[in-house]
Amino acid sequence: MDPDLEMAGYQVHYEHVDTGLLLFNHSCGSTIALTVASVKNLYDGTASEKKAFGSKECPNFCSHSDNLKACPVDCEYAYVRDIMQIIKAWPKTESPSG
Numbered sequence: 369m370d371p372d373l374e375m376a377g378y379q380v381h382y383e384h385v386d387t388g389l390l391l392f393n394h395s396c397g398s399t400i401a402l403t404v405a406s407v408k409n410l411y412d413g414t415a416s417e418k419k420a421f422g423s424k425e426c427p428n429f430c431s432h433s434d435n436l437k438a439c440p441v442d443c444e445y446a447y448v449r450d451i452m453q454i455i456k457a458w459p460k461t462e463s464p465s466g
Contacts, residue, residue, distance in 0.1 A: 371460040372396070377433035378452060382421060385444050390452065391433070410454050415447040 372395035379389040379401070386405040393399050420426045420443035429435045430445050438453050439446040 370394070371462060373400070373460075375436060375452060375456055377436070378430065378448065379433050380430040380445060380448075382430075385415075385448065388445075388448060390448075390455070404448050404451070407451055407455070411447050411451050413447060413450065416442050416444050418442050419444055421445065 373392050374394075375390065376393040376399065377391040379391060381388040386403065386408065388404045389401040390404065390407065391399055391401050420441045421428075421430060425441050426443065427439065427441065429437055429439050429449065436452055436456065437449065439449045
């Protein structure tokens with residue numbers, strides 16, 4: 369992963385989880401968005417079919433795009449937050465130019 373790229377957030381799509389956006393900021397000042405579907409292969413677990421958003425058990429992490437925490441709730445969006453943890457832990461390497 370490019371060392372100048374940092375995960376900036378997650379823009380949830382409450383009807384279609386795979387069309388949510390993972391946001392990345394680059395040191396050049398640009399922001400890049402990838403759909404959840406484009407990185408879904410990083411997750412090897414089973415996604416829940418339960419929607420917990422709006423329930424008492426939901427910590428509302430998805431309501432705050434800059435919240436990058438893993439979610440402890442059984443919810444269909446929790447696997448996206450697991451993918452975010454995988455990406456955040458991904459080793460960064462120097463770019464070929466420097």
